[in-house]
Amino acid sequence: MxxxxxxxxxxxxxxxxxxxxxxxxxxxxxxxxxxxxxxxxxxxxxxxxxxxxxxxxxxxxxxxxxxxxxxxxxxxxxxxxxxxxxxxxxxxxxxxxxxxxxxxxxxxxxxxxxxxxxxxxxxxxxxxxxxxxxxxxxxxxxxxxxxxxxxxxxxxxxxxxxxxxxxxxxISEPIHSYPEGKISEVEHSIGKNVAGLIEDGATLQMGIGNIPNAVLKNLGNHRRLGVHTEMFSDGILPLVKSGVITGENKAIDAYKIVSCFAAGSQKLYDFIDENPQLSFKDASYTNDTANIRKNPKVTAINSAIEIDLTGQVCADTIGSYQYSGVGGQMDFIRGASLSEGGKPIIALSSVTNKGISKISPFLKNGAGVTTTRAHVHHVVTEYGVVNLFGKNLQQRAKALISISHPDHRESLERAAFDRFGRV
Missing domain, CATH: 3.40.1080.10 (Glutaconate Coenzyme A-transferase)
Structure with a gap:
């Protein structure tokens, strides 16, 4: 050395x-x-x-x-x-x-x-x-x-x-830790709606933040869940401790919690340290669609900045302003859709903190399409769940309007009518 x-x-x-x-x-x-x-x-x-x-x-x-x-x-x-x-x-x-x-x-x-x-x-x-x-x-x-x-x-x-x-x-210093945020009533409703889509024996992918944590808090009565994800945080700890997450139904890396990175509290890092239940892999393995799809009932839970009435998802820009990145959303959305019994899910609140609808007639000028409309299946807000798979453009618009914020439904219906002639 x-x-x-x-x-x-x-x-x-x-x-x-x-x-x-x-x-x-x-x-x-x-x-x-x-x-x-x-x-x-x-x-x-x-x-x-x-x-x-x-x-x-x-x-x-x-x-x-x-x-x-x-x-x-x-x-x-x-x-x-x-x-x-x-x-x-x-x-x-x-x-x-x-x-x-x-x-x-x-x-x-x-x-x-x-x-x-x-x-x-x-x-x-x-x-x-x-x-x-x-x-x-x-x-x-x-x-x-x-x-x-x-x-x-x-x-x-x-x-x-x-x-x-x-x-x-x-250099001896703590690595970065991330406190859990307080889950709002809206986020709790979204978490409950997403949890209703998750079946026993599913393999989960989730990110960091209040919505993934809200989902995990609603899984206490589930059984035999597995984890094959890009990242995870503290939200999995109670489910591992209670025996909800076992990984026994996974087809690859059975009984293992598989991820390429983790971010959370010191309690999470203490759980991870020298723990053979966890397997940290290169992202080319965890995010490979061919690997993701091998597991049964892969349920991929991702979020969005906005989604248009045809199902196009923008998750990394605000207009032309680069906010985050493509990351692994498409890797897991596609992998989940190809998994036997899998469910790709986009979960988001219906409006921003300023009350602007996240379901919009068109993506903002300059916005990037993170996930194409052909890849989007389940969309969840605090107002419900819709499945866009197999729906035509008019049917998609009608479905998405049904889970938009009530204050914006009339304007969205007008926009859909102007585009399609009917809703």
Whole structure:
């Protein structure tokens, strides 16, 4: 193991380098910000990542003079930069990002990661963010790592021998944690409606946030549920403890909770640490439609910023403003629809916090289509559930209007009539 000072590790990055940064709860902020301190000597350094967390100085002045962000998924800490000339966004499925590294479409000069101390065999863990970090580490010319004893050791594929890491910096600090939000009455209603679609023996995919947590809180009477997901949070813990989540009906990775990353409280990380019930995989495995569909009754629960009357889903932009990213929504929507008894679900509140309808005649000008209307099946709001599969455009409009907010139904009906001649 090559232990170096923070300054020595940061000096590895040179002008013109393409630098991968591990994301989510595992974002190595101390190391990446040490690199940013060299901004006066650097130029044209490209940062590539999915969602990162915490302060990342490459996105703010004066450091951003030396850095440009090329993001595969946009988080709040880089959102402003990505929507200016300081950065940009790559529209890509999470399941395919690994190809950018493995096929040298975006060859990596340096990977900046955070790992656990090595075990007695010399293997370090990538913790709770294996996702696209594993292929980045495998294909970067150089790897520098925060060596952190507070990183949970995870079972699965996120194991890297210390000989594959060029230099380590010893930093002991908690990884990022995320408090559970308070579930509103509207979110509770959505969760109850979604839970009504979930059958015993289903394999779940869910994200982070109040709506997924509201769904999970309504599953206490279910049985034999499994988890094969892109990510998970604290919401699964009571269901594992009570025996609702067992994984016994899964066709692949039976009895295992499979994910490529996790984000939640310290309680969640304590549950994950050295737990063989969990298997953390590369996103090219978890999000591969061919793998997802093998499990029975895959129920994929995803959300949206808006949905138009034909069923087109926008989940990553507000108009032309890049808000998040394509991520794995399409991977799991398609995988669930191909699973035996599977149910792809889009769950969203009927209106925004400002009372604007999320069900609209047309997507906003410049909005990206995250999930096409041909892929959308179940749509859920606090006002009910509709299934668009097999419905024509007029039938879709009528169905979606029926679960829109009552204050907007009349205007939506007029818009549908103007478009289709009837509703």
């Amino acid at each position: 090559k232990l170096v000072s923070l300054e020595q590790a940061a000096s590895v990055v040179k002008s013109g380098d393409r630098v991968f940064v591990q994301g989510a709860a595992m974002t190595p902020n101390t190391l990446i910000n040490a690199i940013c301190e060299n901004y006066r000597e650097l130029s044209n350094v490209e940062i590539i990542s999915i969602h990162t967390d915490g302060p990342v100085n490459f996105a703010i002045p004066p450091y951003n003079k030396a850095f440009k962000i090329n993001s595969c998924f946009v988080g709040s800490n880089v959102r402003k930069a990505v929507n200016t000339n300081q950065g940009d966004y790559i529209p890509i499925f999470l399941s395919e990002i690994h190809q950018l590294f493995r096929r040298k479409l975006l060859p990596l000069d340096v990977a900046v990661v955070q790992v656990s101390p090595p075990d007695k065999h010399g293997y370090c863990s990538l913790g709770v963010s294996v996702d696209i970090t594993l292929p980045a580490v495998q294909h970067a010319k150089k790897v520098i790592a925060q060596l952190n004893p507070l990183v949970p050791r995870t079972h699965g594929d996120g194991i890297i021998h210390m000989s594959h890491i060029d230099s380590f910096v010893e």
